[in-house]
Amino acid sequence: MKVIKFGGSSLADSDQIKKVINIVKSDSKRKCIVVSAPGKRNPADTKVTDLLIRYANQAIEHNDFTNTQNAIIDRYQEIANGFGITTEGFSPIKQAIKELPEKKYPNDEYLMAAFKAHGEKLNAQLIAKVLSILGIKARYLDPADVGMIVSNVPDDAQIAPESYCRIAKWKLTEEILVVPGFFAYNSDGDICTFSRGGSDITGSVMARGLDAELYENFTDVDAIFSANPNVVKNPHAIAHMTFREMRELSYAGFSVFHDEALIPAIQGNISVNVRNTNNPDAPGTIISSKIEPNKDYPVRGISASKNFCGLYISKYLLNKEVGFTRKVLNILFKNGVGYEHMPSGIDDITIIMDENNLTPEIEHAIMTELQDAIHPDEMHIIHNYAIVMVVGEGMRNTVGVMARATKSLANAGIRLQMINQGASELSIMFGVSQDDADKAVQALHTEFFKKG
Template identity: 75%
Template sequence: MKVIKFGGSSLASSEQLKKVIQIVSDDATRRCVVVSAPGKRNPADTKVTDLLIRYADAVIAGRDYHDLAQEIIARYQEIALGFNFTPEDFAPIKRAILNLPLAKYPDNNYLMAAFKAHGEKLNAQLIARVFNLVGIAAQYLDPAEAGLIVTDVPDDAQIEPTSYINLRKWQNNAKVLIVPGFFGYNEHGNICTFSRGGSDITGAIMARGLNADLYENFTDVDAIYSVNPNIVPNPHAIGHMTFREMRELSYAGFSVFHDEALIPAIQGNIDVNVRNTNHPEAPGTIIAAQIGHNKNYPVRGIAASKHFCGLYISKYLLNKEVGFTRKVLNILYKYNVGYDHMPSGIDDITVIIPEANLTPDIEQSIMSELQTTIQPDEMHMIHDYAIVMVVGEGMRDTLGVMARSTTALAKAGIRLQMVNQGASEISIMFGVAQDKADLAVSALYGEFFKQN
């Protein structure tokens, strides 16, 4: 059987929902459908989740929230009317939206979580009813009934492993299961949401819990591309890739998935198929634990992220000081600043830090503490920093990927501020100036994809 997940844009309107019905009807093994909240119908539209956040904010602030509630109701109503719901059919959805402010919540964080989660919850209920109306035997499965238990963090919950045992009993359910993404319940029965990529996480959890043969993730692109289409027009679509490749590319800025969303699928060794709701005949991209390599394409993808900075520290005879790096890391740790990489010369290190981990104040404190503790000869923070990554498991079996990469970058006139490749040989990382990052991606794409 397959678990199939639809994103917000696939569920934004009754028009879109009809495509979803067709997709589920087309394959009898699609037995569990995980749904997001209705997304944008056009670029100027607002996602239902964002409307719910405003609704919650108004309730918390004691402002009038009547218009907001009505706006949310209208979004669901548009879908319901597309399937000829009677007012009685639609009444439970409407009531749930209006009743949201009346429930008791332990605090405003739980209130916010519950409001947001209703985007998915009500959509799943509505879709279950639609499915039955069009002749697909389906049932709404609430995470509470499913036994989807999460840790007690209202806006960043983690799945509890017992959930997978609870989910087993739904494996051979007679009706198609319609499951809302994005949330679970803590042990006290309060709604807690996942963080980013929340519905993708629920899909992967259901796939693992039901021991699915495939986790189909329907979105609005035909495939994952080897490079960002905003940088290189009409890039090569990736047919197959490994979880590790996905993770490395996701780290460096690929936005289809938040890489952590795939963890339950990886743990259950379940292949993931990224597909397009608007173009369901396209095969999409398969992400699996292991796949074969095409010798002509040692590189799977190229990505760039501009959200890093580099802390450069140089001190003569640095590598003679036992524990030098530990001193640096201890200071970063003290200020709770995670760092990602630490390429080094004989007498210098460059600590690569995600920009989000630093505020100007923290940066100032760290620099001044480093100054007094380790007395460097030279130290500065490089803010104008981007990381460009070339990723592919096939690189391991292919000589010269580094040579081709660096030659392409040199021809494009790009200076390398950092190069980092460890023994895993599945990715190469370059540090370049931020305004050169897109150029670097184009140059690397040209080298590895256009010539073949």
């Protein structure tokens, strides 16, 4: 059995869904379809999920939501019309959209989760109906019916381990199961959504639970590339990569997957195939647990993320002061700020943090408390900070990767603010100015993929 997931752009309208149906029909092993809410039909369009968020906010604030409600209905009506679904057949979808504000919710957070989840829920119901009309044996399978249970967090739910045993009972299905992504139910029966990339998480969960031979994730790109095509012209398509490489690259800016979305597939050792709905004959990118390194290409990919900042602390004999780092981290913890990395010297340390976690008020509180607690010789926050990652399983057995990387950055006139390499030797991390991030990616990509 194969589990196949389609993103929002693949399901944006009836024409796109016709492509999806042809893909499903072309392989009899594709027995479980995980669907997203309809995405944008063009760059100026609005995703159905965004319309549902607007709808929820209007309901919470007791504002008129008629136009938003009709806009959502119209999106699903277009799909229904494209497959000749009758007014009577479409009526349950329309009614469900209208009834959303009338239902009871524990609080506004759960209301928002329920509204957002209906983007996937109604699309899955509609697609199951379309498949049946076309003579394909299919059924809508709600997360409650499949046995998926999640934690009591309305917008960042975690899958309960016992869910996998329940999902496994559907392994021998003869029907095509159409499962909505992005949400499940807690033990009280309330809808909770996963974090960003939620439909990918559902696909990954279903693949593990069904012990699928392959999890196919269809999106709008032919493959995962060695660098961001918006930064590097004509980057290499990656034919095969490991989960560890994908995780490292996702962390630093690769947007094909939210980096947590593949964890259930990784735990179940299910290979993932990223493919293009609009070009289904392209082989895409396989992601698996192991791969034979290519000695000619020790680097698999290069990525950059610009949402970091650095807390620089200098104090003479810092390395001799027991508990110094603990004091610093306790103050960050007290202010609700985590850290990403902590490169250090004998008398100084830099703590890399997510810029999004800092506000001017939090930053002021941290600096004041640190000054009182550790009495540094020098301390400041480095804003305008980016992390550039060079990732590849083959780097471990290749001499000179670091030398090549730093030389290429030096030749491009890029000043390095930090260098860090983990014990696994899977990745090298460079801290640079945000203004230099794209130039750094271009220089490194030329060195490892295009030189000569």
